[in-house]
Amino acid sequence: MEKRIITVSELNEYIKMVLEHDELLMRVFVKGEISNFTNHYKTGHFYFSLKDEGGAVKAVMFRGSAVKLRFMPENGMRVIVGGRVGVFPRDGQYQIYAETMEPDGIGALYIAYEQLKKKLEAEGLFDLSKKKPLPKIPTRIGVITSPTGAAIRDIINILGRRFPLAEVILYPALVQGAEAAPDLVRGLDYFNGAGNVDVIILGRGGGSLEDLWAFNDETLARRVAASRIPVISAVGHETDFTLCDFAADKRAPTPSAAAELAVPETGELVRKLSNVTARLTLLLESRLKLYRERLSRAESARVLKNPRVLIDDKRLALGMEERALFDRMGAVLAAKRADFMKEAAKLDTLSPLAVLSRGYGAVFSEDGSVVRRAADAAPGERLSVMLSDGQIHATVDQVMLEEKKNPREKPFLQGEKHNG
Secondary structure (H helix, E strand, O other): OOOOOOOHHHHHHHHHHHHHOOHHHHOEEEEEEEEEEEEEOOOOEEEEEEEOOOOEEEEEEOHHHHOOOOOOOOOOOEEEEEEEEEEEOOOOEEEEEEEEEEEOOOOHHHHHHHHHHHHHHHOOOOOHHHOOOOOOOOOEEEEEEOOOOHHHHHHHHHHHHHOOOOEEEEEEOOOOOOOHHHHHHHHHHHHHHHOOOOEEEEEEOOOOOOOOHHHHOHHHHHHHHHOOOOEEEEEOOOOOOOHHHHHOOEEOOOHHHHHHHHOOOHHHHHHHHHHHHHHHHHHHHHHHHHHHHHHHHHHOOHHHHOHHHHHHHHHHHHHHHHHHHHHHHHHHHHHHHHHHHHHHHHHHHHOHHHHHHOOOOEEEOOOOOEOOOHHHOOOOOEEEEEEOOEEEEEEOOOEEEOOOOOOOOOOEEEOOOOOO
16 A cells, blocks of 8 residues: 655644534534633733643634623633634644633623622722712702613602602613613713712612623723712612622612612601700700899899999009009119119219319310320420319420439430430
C-alpha cells in the first residue's frame, strides 16, 4: 500500500472539516467550571477554559455573543455553554465556539444582579450616611410609575385618606421591558429639574425577577442615589429587593407602604398639634404667673410708694463719693506740693544768685560776656562785677596769672618784663 504523506496544515484542515460536519458537534451544550478567563477589552471577545474533574477544553465567545450576556463570567463560576466545536488550524487545537452561556444552577439575571450590587456597594452608593431625611409634612408628592397599574391607585387612595392636603403629581412611565429603565430615569430628571415636589415615590407592583429587572438598571440606581429630592423606592412585594431599594433614601416594601411613609396621618398630626398646643399653653400660663408675681413684688416695693427714699439714698451716696473724692484730691495735691518743694530746693542750690549771696561775684567784659579766667582780661580793660546787691564797674590795672613752674618762682605779671 502506497503511503500518503500530508502536511500538518492539511491534517488540521481535515480534522476541522470532520468536526464541523459532525451534526452532534454543530450544536453542543457543555457544562463545566470557568478557568483562565480573559476579557479582551479591545475586541470584546471572551477567552476561557471549561473544566471538570476529568479534563478541560478551551473556549472562545466572540463580541457579538458576549454583549448579549446579562452577567460577567468569572473564574470558578459553573456555567452551561452552548455553541459549536471547531478547530483553529494554525494551532491544531479544537475548542468550543460559545454562542450562549448561562449559570449552572442559578439564573443569569440573579448573577448579574449580585455582581452589580457588589460593584455599587463598593463605590459607596448605598451608604446610610448619604441618605436624605424625608420631609415631615410634604405638600407635593411626585410619583413615577405606570399610569394604568394598581400601584398608582393604591398610592392615591392612601395619600387621600392619610393626608388629603398633599397634591399628587404623576410622571407616567414604563415599569417593565427594555425601555422601562430609561423612562424611569427621565422621570427622576424631570422632578429634579422642575423642583416641584417635596418627595418622590418610585415603584411598581410585584412580579418576577424579569418583570422587576428595569429597577436593577445601573444608570437608574445611580440617578436615584444622586437625586436632590428624597426618593422612596417601592418595587414589588415585601420580599422583593432591587438595586433602587438600596440606592433610595427610604425603601418601602410595597407602593401602599411608600404612601404611608411619605405623609403623616391626619389624625395623628392633629393629636400631635393638640399636644404641642397644650404644652405651649402650660408654658405660657407658667410664664404669666411668674411675671404676675414679679409685678406684685414691684408694686409693693418701697421705692415705688415713696420715690424720695431712693433720691435720698442716692444723694447720701453721692455726698460720700464727693467727700472721698476731695480727700483723694487733697492727698494727691499734698504729695505733689512736697515733690515741688524738693525740686525747688535743688534748683535754689544750683542758682547763681545763691552763689552770689555767699560773697562771690560774677565778672563781665564790656560786651557782656562772662570773664572766667584772668587771661581773658587785659590791663586797662573796663569790667563789670555783679554782686548780690548790685554791680561795680572797674578798670583792670594788672593781671596776674597763676602759672608757676615751681613753688619758688614768682608770679608772671602781664605787662611787666619777664627776665626768664
